[in-house]
Amino acid sequence: xxxxxxxxxxxxxxxxxxxxxxxxxxxxxxxxxxxxxxxxxxxxxxxxxxxxxxxxxxxxxxxxxxxxxxxxxxxxxxxxxxxxxxxxxxxxxxxxxxxxxxxxxxxxxxxx
Amino acid sequence: xxxxxxxxxxxxxxxxxxxxxxxxxxxxxxxxxxxxxxxxxxxxxxxxxxxxxxxxxxxxxxxxxxxxxxxxxxxxxxxxxxxxxxxxxxxxxxxxxxxxxxxxxxxxxxxxxx
Numbered sequence: 001x002x003x004x005x006x007x008x009x010x011x012x013x014x015x016x017x018x019x020x021x022x023x024x025x026x027x028x029x030x031x032x033x034x035x036x037x038x039x040x041x042x043x044x045x046x047x048x049x050x051x052x053x054x055x056x057x058x059x060x061x062x063x064x065x066x067x068x069x070x071x072x073x074x075x076x077x078x079x080x081x082x083x084x085x086x087x088x089x090x091x092x093x094x095x096x097x098x099x100x101x102x103x104x105x106x107x108x109x110x111x112x
Numbered sequence: 113x114x115x116x117x118x119x120x121x122x123x124x125x126x127x128x129x130x131x132x133x134x135x136x137x138x139x140x141x142x143x144x145x146x147x148x149x150x151x152x153x154x155x156x157x158x159x160x161x162x163x164x165x166x167x168x169x170x171x172x173x174x175x176x177x178x179x180x181x182x183x184x185x186x187x188x189x190x191x192x193x194x195x196x197x198x199x200x201x202x203x204x205x206x207x208x209x210x211x212x213x214x215x216x217x218x219x220x221x222x223x224x225x226x
Binding site for chain 1 (some may be wrong): 118121144146154155156160161163187202206213214215216217219
């Protein structure tokens, strides 16, 4: 089934450790996004990429980095995790002009 | 810049009653509007979207929404709700063809009471 695969599904991470959340899509969509979801705050954009080789900052980029080496993969890295990064992370993709967004199933991250 | 306001964080409704979930947006350019549903411990599922044309948009599961440009609103409605509609509902706006992603509201928790 075409779509977005996120890994891991959930993770408990010690504060100060680094971690990479993986996101892979098989729809050849140009644009990809990372959101975090927090209770009462909805989903907020962390970083985005309009096409392979380019990235941009969203609303809440601090403490996160991304790369887009190819069309299919868009990993999100936490260099030194802090408890405030405890959240559910969603990866999404879209094809410009289609106005359709596909979301992954999410990664639940707990930083302790 | 664009923003979305969902006026109610929580809406309790009795089963088989009608419901309206309110959404207002602000944007300096033309917008595209979306409603997503999130069932407990799941990802987001698209209910419906407005891109252009008819202001009344019909979606899945019997939901519909009406785009009102003068009131900058995109309220979601269902004439008769079921227990299975219990979920979090998110209104979202995009100003382009995906380049900058979606801007979401904070969500409305729809609680269906038997």
